[in-house]
Amino acid sequence: MENKLAVLIDGDNIPSAYIKEMMEEIAKYGNPTIKRIYGDWTKPHLAKWKAVLLENAINPIQQYGYTQGKNATDSAMIIDAMDILYSDRVDGFCLVSSDSDFTRLATRLREAGKNVIGIGEKKTPEPFIVACDRFIYIEILKAGTRETEMETSKGKSSKKDEFDKITPKVIKLIASTISDVADEDGWAFLGDVGSLLQKKQPNFDSRNYGFQKLTPMINAINKFEIESRDNQRGRFKLIFVRNKD
Missing domain, CATH: 3.40.50.1010 (5'-nuclease)
Structure with a gap:
């Protein structure tokens, strides 16, 4: 309901x-x-x-x-x-x-x-x-997204200044949250990571940084590994992440 x-x-x-x-x-x-x-x-x-x-x-x-x-x-x-x-x-x-x-x-x-x-x-x-x-x-x-601005702002000024910068503090928050919910191999289901980030920081939103979803944001930081796995219960892939060594 x-x-x-x-x-x-x-x-x-x-x-x-x-x-x-x-x-x-x-x-x-x-x-x-x-x-x-x-x-x-x-x-x-x-x-x-x-x-x-x-x-x-x-x-x-x-x-x-x-x-x-x-x-x-x-x-x-x-x-x-x-x-x-x-x-x-x-x-x-x-x-x-x-x-x-x-x-x-x-x-x-x-x-x-x-x-x-x-x-x-x-x-x-x-x-x-x-x-x-x-x-x-x-x-x-x-606001748009960083990806949209890259596609539409050719020859025009970018609006990326409207978005918050991904600071070392933000990266540390994501990394610690991944560790909190990770399995023995360090992999964490992205859905669990997102939920815990929200509990830790209610105003955490990937859109604040110019990304429509959490996956492209984590991918852009380049300090985490991302892996998609088959979902036996549905047709959508499951996304897992872990901290790079």
């Missing part, structure tokens, strides 16, 4: 330009049965959201700013999240914001056994990121 998700969007904190790609990304993790966006819809800066709400069946929740300098949107979104949690209508939550004020909410939802996916900009503070099971930067949803 497909996971049911509650998608709660902080309209004051997320640009509307990413809505199409964002909803397509969320659909990978389950069925968004509840979709709400919070903000003061009397404010001009939310006007761009109004045009895309009907197209994506997102329910706008009006929240007036009662006090100058205070974000009433956060409180409304947190209260709704707890109401939904206690109603037990969903299997997980998708919190769309770059605001660290939702850190405690993400932690509380996970304590209740719910899967929490965070989506926000790269400026999102670390505490909110690590409070989620998975955190996705919205910038990568519109």
